[in-house]
Each structure stands twice: as structure tokens, then as C-alpha cells.
Amino acid sequence: MPAPATASAAAGAVAGRRSADIELKGVRKSYYKDRIEVPVLNGFDMLIRPGEFAALMGPSGSGKSTLLHLVGGLDTVDAGVVRVGEAHLERMSEKQLTAWRSRHVGFIFQMYHLVPVLTAAQNVELPLLLFRMSGGERRQRVRTALEVVGLGDRMDHRPSQLSGGQEQRVAIARAIVTDPDVILADEPTGDLDARTSQEILGLLNLLNGEFGKTILMVTHDPRAAEHAQRVLHLDKGVLDREVSNPVRAARP
Numbered sequence: 506m507p508a509p510a511t512a513s514a515a516a517g518a519v520a521g522r523r524s525a526d527i528e529l530k531g532v533r534k535s536y537y538k539d540r541i542e543v544p545v546l547n548g549f550d551m552l553i554r555p556g557e558f559a560a561l562m563g564p565s566g567s568g569k570s571t572l573l574h575l576v577g578g579l580d581t582v583d584a585g586v587v588r589v590g591e592a593h594l595e596r597m598s599e600k601q602l603t604a605w606r607s608r609h610v611g612f613i614f615q616m617y618h619l620v621p622v623l624t625a626a627q628n629v630e631l632p633l634l635l636f637r638m639s640g641g642e643r644r645q646r647v648r649t650a651l652e653v654v655g656l657g658d659r660m661d662h663r664p665s666q667l668s669g670g671q672e673q674r675v676a677i678a679r680a681i682v683t684d685p686d687v688i689l690a691d692e693p694t695g696d697l698d699a700r701t702s703q704e705i706l707g708l709l710n711l712l713n714g715e716f717g718k719t720i721l722m723v724t725h726d727p728r729a730a731e732h733a734q735r736v737l738h739l740d741k742g743v744l745d746r747e748v749s750n751p752v753r754a755a756r757p
């Protein structure tokens with residue numbers, strides 16, 4: 506991977522050390538399949554400190570993605586509290602959630618979710634189109650975000666012209682271009698080989714360490730989880746265990 510961009514190089518796209526804590530209290534969430542209730546979370550509690558890098562592990566179907574969607578305002582709880590920083594998501598309308606999400610959350614998915622017909626720069630620019638901002642500032646932010654992930658020289662490439670690891674780096678640039686305070690990653694290395702995974706995790710570490718982003722990352726890979734300060738284990742909708750990583754102890 507190219508040398509990570511320095512803090513000064515990143516100023517502008519990921520300027521602030523804003524970070525938010527995340528609190529879930531008594532959260533209940535069910536889905537319905539053929540009118541049959543499928544309870545996923547049944548009185549769920551969780552607390553993530555501001556600026557913490559937490560990993561979430563657990564068997565398939567245990568509710569990890571559901572949890573991430575609730576924290577990111579992509580879905581709503583049936584009952585309980587979801588607070589991210591000062592925002593109470595359980596009190597927001599759909600419209601308020603959309604506006605909040607665009608400013609405060611960056612999502613990273615396993616399969617990148619890039620738009621194939623757009624260039625790297627155009628993909629990264631997408632979230633900024635919701636903002637009132639001059640074209641010049643937008644271009645500058647896009648450039649800086651791509652430089653942070655080491656792809657300043659791939660701005661005009663389309664996803665099909667990039668490797669999987671590069672595609673995920675574009676997706677990370679897209680997640681940080683709005684300078685969110687929380688990054689939610691759902692198995693971000695699930696489709697990558699071991700070496701590329703470590704590069705992506707190095708980037709998440711940079712965003713956490715240099716820019717103070719709070720990160721909640723779902724992963725199946727114990728080696729990926731080692732990068733987090735704390736690993737939460739979810740089973741059947743309950744946190745049944747958590748392990749702090751002494752090597753990556755929380756920063757002041």
C-alpha cells in the first residue's frame with residue numbers, strides 16, 4: 506500500500522477529530538416473514554466510547570448487520586433507544602434520519618457497492634451531492650479523500666479497472682469524504698485476501714487513530730478483530746461476551 510497520507514494532507518476531507526459515542530438501550534427489533542415474527546434483538550444494550558474502534562463478531566444470523574443498520578439509521582427500532590452522539594435516532598422521522606446519516610455516518614460494505622459506470626472520483630463525490638458546496642470544494646474533498654486511501658493516482662479509473670482492495674479503498678474514501686463521526690463497516694475484508702485485508706485494516710486504524718473516528722466493524726475474521734480495541738460477541742441477539750485487546754488499548 507502507498508504510504509498513508511499524513512494528517513495535514515488529509516485536512517479538508519477528514520478534517521475534524523469529531524467523534525461520537527454510541528448507546529443502545531433496551532432495543533427491540535423484529536422482522537416479519539410470511540407474517541411470522543422473527544425477533545432479532547430483544548432488549549439489547551451496548552455502549553461504544555467516542556473514538557473507540559470496536560469489532561462485532563457472532564454467528565451468521567445473530568443480528569450483526571441489523572445492529573449496524575439501526576446504528577446508522579438505515580432501519581428503525583421497534584422499541585428502545587439508539588443514541589449516536591447527541592442524536593436520538595429513535596425519535597427521528599425517515600427524512601430526519603436521511604439528513605442525519607448523510608452528515609454523521611460513513612458505511613463500508615463487504616461488496617463495496619460502487620456504481621460501475623462512474624469513475625472512482627465520481628463514486629466518492631456522490632455523498633457530497635446532498636451538500637450545499639461549490640464545485641471546487643467538492644473536487645478538493647474528493648481528491649483529498651482518495652489521497653488518504655492512497656488512490657490519488659486512480660481518480661479516473663472505473664471499478665472494473667481496479668482490484669478488489671482498490672475498490673474497497675474507493676468505498677472507504679466515499680465513506681469519509683463527508684467527514685462523518687462514526688464509521689460502520691460490515692465485513693469490510695470479507696471478500697479480500699489476507700494481505701489486502703491487512704491494508705484495509707491499516708486504513709481503518711489510521712481513520713481511528715489519526716482522525717478519531719468511532720468505528721464499529723462486523724467481522725468473522727479473528728485477525729481482523731485484533732485491530733480493534735474491544736471485541737463484542739453477539740449471539741442470538743445478545744452480547745454474551747466482550748474481550749478488550751491489551752495491545753490496542755483505548756487511546757486517551
Ligand SMILES: Nc1ncnc2c1ncn2[C@@H]1O[C@H](COP(=O)(O)OP(=O)(O)O)[C@@H](O)[C@H]1O
Pocket residue numbers: 536537538543545563564565566567568569570571572
Ligand atoms: N429485511 C429482513 N427481512 C426479514 N428478515 C430479516 C431481514 N434482515 C434480517 N433478517 C433476519 O434477521 C436475522 C438477523 O440477520 P442479520 O442481522 O443479517 O444477521 P448477521 O448479519 O449477524 O448475519 C436473521 O434471521 C435474518 O434472516
Ligand SMILES: [Mg+2]
Pocket residue numbers: 569570571691
Ligand atoms: Mg450480516
